[in-house]
């Protein structure tokens with residue numbers, strides 16, 4: 001029997017294959033402001049399929065706004081936003097709904113529903129899609145296993161630690177097996193050790209599933225860990241790359257005063273002589 005899940009997988013495949021040469025994300029001359037205050041100004045960049053782009057920039061610069069433009073929660077005042085070749089900035093809400101099945105978002109602060117169990121939080125999108133219960137259970141358990149929290153199925157968010165809640169938010173983002181993941185400050189507010197476990201999950205997802213992603217972070221330490229570590233299949237653990245090697249699929253962008261002031265490799269970032277970047281990195 002063709003289940004709703006099979007249809008779901010089919011739709012997702014067709015989204016990916018509709019424009020096989022299109023990048024995962026493309027911004028073209030995107031500007032947006034609120035109440036007369038310009039937030040992003042003439043932003044253009046491309047995230048190729050399989051790439052991880054780390055987005056840096058001071059608080060309030062527009063990092064969350066940029067991610068919301070990528071999943072169509074906000075529309076630009078001018079310019080275009082494309083995801084897998086679909087112009088998100090021109091799509092109707094009902095079409096966006098379909099496309100969002102291919103986009104997982106880890107919202108800033110996790111944003112779990114307090115009144116729902118972990119199972120229902122993670123399975124929420126599948127429940128909305130009327131996927132059969134047994135299939136939801138299977139996929140939720142698989143997603144929770146990925147974040148090593150399968151024992152929390154019947155718990156409520158309030159019963160979990162901050163780090164566990166963030167891991168549940170990651171499980172929720174990956175439960176539809178998205179092709180693009182938008183992580184908004186996934187380690188924000190966490191202690192350094194817990195942050196490391198979250199970054200390890202981001203690395204594992206990158207290296208096991210080769211999902212395209214944009215990762216917003218305030219912590220340079222997290223950003224450089226993403227650039228210098230990989231998931232080692234044999235050891236089943238995140239390990240450092242050999243001295244001097246960098247992950248080839250990971251690169252950086254930096255926002256400052258509404259502009260994209262850097263878009264390039266880890267090496268170019270650390271070698272930059274731009275005073276703002278030097279100051280940010282120091």
Ligand SMILES: Nc1ncnc2c1ncn2[C@@H]1O[C@H](COP(=O)(O)OP(=O)(O)OP(=O)(O)O)[C@@H](O)[C@H]1O
Nearest residue numbers: 034035039057058059060061062063064065066108
């Ligand atoms: N829906 C909205 N309505 C009005 N202003 C908004 C809206 N969303 C964002 N802003 C404004 O846009 C600016 C950028 O906000 P954004 O949340 O993207 O910053 P950020 O870089 O994510 O900051 P942080 O590092 O603190 O998360 C802020 O001045 C914010 O007040």
Ligand SMILES: [Mg+2]
Nearest residue numbers: 063064108184
């Ligand atoms: Mg933000």
